[in-house]
Amino acid sequence: MKYRADISGLRAVAVVPVVLYHAGFSAVSGGFVGVDIFFVVSGFLITSDIIERTDRGEFSLLDFYHRRVRRIFPALFAMLASCFAMGWFVLPPGEFIGFGNSAIAAAISASNFFFYVNTNYFTEAATSLPLLHTWSLAVEEQFYLLWPLAVVLMMRWLRPWASMIVAALGIISITAAQHWLQSDPAFVFYMLPTRAWELLAGGLIALPVAKAMKPNQTIAELLAASGLTLITASIFLLNQDTPFPGLYALAPCIGAALIIAAGFHRDTMVSRGLSIKPAAFVGLTSYSLYLWHWPLLVFAGIYRNRELFVSERVAVLTAAVLASALSWRFVERPFRRRATGWKWMVPTAGATAAVCCLSLVIINSSGFPSRGPDGGPSVQALRAERAKFESSSCLRRGGLIPKTGECLLGSGNVAPRIVLWGDSQAAHLASALDEAARTTGVRVRQITKAGCAPFPDMTMLPASPLRADCPAFNASALQSVLADGNVTLVILAGRWNTYSGRGGSFLSKDGSWPSQEASKANFTSAIKETAAALATRGIKTAVVGPAPEPPTDVLTCLIRADFMNGDAPCSTMRAERSWQNNQILADLLPRSVQFVPIVPALCGQDKCPLKSGEDIYYLDAIHLSRESQHMLAPIFAKLISSSAMNSAKAGFPGQ
Structure with a gap:
């Protein structure tokens, strides 16, 4: 032509x-x-x-x-x-x-x-x-x-x-x-x-x-x-x-x-x-x-x-x-x-x-x-930890929720009275909760699914095969928790920065695409509705604050630094945004929900360390490693102890 x-x-x-x-x-x-x-x-x-x-x-x-x-x-x-x-x-x-x-x-x-x-x-x-x-x-x-x-x-x-x-x-x-x-x-x-x-x-x-x-x-x-x-x-x-x-x-x-x-x-x-x-x-x-x-x-x-x-x-x-x-x-x-x-x-x-x-x-x-090297010993150990985390059967990617006796944290022959519920950013807290539960003598049940905020009546967009059964999974999780007379505390955790419409994902009530403001409103109402449903059975709700998110995949960054024999630019990040996200979530939560911030344990006022010596604090760009979770264990131990005292005073079932 x-x-x-x-x-x-x-x-x-x-x-x-x-x-x-x-x-x-x-x-x-x-x-x-x-x-x-x-x-x-x-x-x-x-x-x-x-x-x-x-x-x-x-x-x-x-x-x-x-x-x-x-x-x-x-x-x-x-x-x-x-x-x-x-x-x-x-x-x-x-x-x-x-x-x-x-x-x-x-x-x-x-x-x-x-x-x-x-x-x-x-x-x-x-x-x-x-x-x-x-x-x-x-x-x-x-x-x-x-x-x-x-x-x-x-x-x-x-x-x-x-x-x-x-x-x-x-x-x-x-x-x-x-x-x-x-x-x-x-x-x-x-x-x-x-x-x-x-x-x-x-x-x-x-x-x-x-x-x-x-x-x-x-x-x-x-x-x-x-x-x-x-x-x-x-x-x-x-x-x-x-x-x-x-x-x-x-x-x-x-x-x-x-x-x-x-x-x-x-x-x-x-x-x-x-x-x-x-x-x-x-x-x-x-x-x-x-x-x-x-x-x-x-x-x-x-x-x-x-x-x-x-x-x-x-x-x-x-x-x-x-x-x-x-x-x-x-x-x-x-x-x-x-x-x-x-x-x-x-x-x-x-x-x-x-x-x-x-x-x-x-x-x-x-x-x-x-x-050139594909990472030193600490990086190789982190890579193995990351692979274990990604393949964990307790971080579901589909199918049914874990049974009552599965995915338990802590030790002892006692019924779990605390539930950790959320997405992969809830799952990455499992090690911290396990350590805290062992020091306080309780058991914690883990119910986590990748990509799924713990809200039974919300659709997460953009949709994906990973998220296709989120509503059914979460509805089953809520039903299971409400049916368990031993549970007194549910800890909700998730990648809140994105689910509230500020990071590319949105929460929708009817499956249609909401605006960022509508997604934020849906996020707040979902928290309230979930907490209200739990409160009908005398169950307290705590929401874990957002984890600081590095600008890059820390593991990949360290591997590249080793390969190029260069300094790792992924040793620290600015803390300003992490503190802002922490405050944004705190402002969105209703008073009936206890807020558990983790930024203070992981960041200073200006910087958030991503590694210290051979200790690496992140598995990738959004998930915490065991090293950083160890720093969070005292926070959860305090939460568990506080919950036990309040439950005893209120005479919650199962106590």
């Missing part, structure tokens, strides 16, 4: 916000929508090309795949080769193994499956995955396997109904996306069935019926301006807390479609602006820029072993722009201009095999530990 400079400019509008968003510039809080714009543009260009070649009798499925291979894989494999080299010098053995697994997925166009399966509750932060961005390439490549033949069949046999068919497929796809957004948002984000509608939106406006429409200049200007407005609003108004994709993704996708459609027959102000040479050039190099910017940011962050300063991020992005220009000039362009033929399948298959073989060598060689 005829080259359109405004579409190259639209690619620039797509890639620049993505790059800035990934670099951590908060002004473009919705910069991730650039990927959705890319999908629309790709759907339009691919469908237009297939239709034009089919109408001329020139379309060949083999030729189509040859051109796709030359367009996508040379630059991809050049980037992968560079990542292997950078990973050798920067990635500790454990992370190098993970990189090898993801490289195989990228080489065989299965990254979206890989990251969907492997990015779960306890995985490393996304900023530690150099090939995470290749998920979108996999979605497109999977779409290309199915779409060309479908277009050819529609053009030859179903041309009058093609628009209706494509629109219907798109509606089914976005309906599925919106439906599954709460139950499995990761699937909606990564997988083709729930992303296909974005590519189909581009395909829809490439059909002859859409191209035949010829709006006058005024209408074309309005369409283009409306499209640019929708895209701009999405980039600056959406954020990481927006339930996405789904209906919110309509805005950038419709915006891109309107700009493309408006430029079919008219030259608009928007199209002229997008066609200026700098924008068009960025658009031409957008694929390479997308490929290079993310791994460079990730490797720079790993090398520095901390969050990059603004100046460092700017330097990395400058390097990414340079790398993308070189990739476009010396990799993309030469390979795209070569002749087609079966011979191109051989080097592609060879490069794929090379990536897979090299990755398998890395995996089978345990990440080449001879390159």
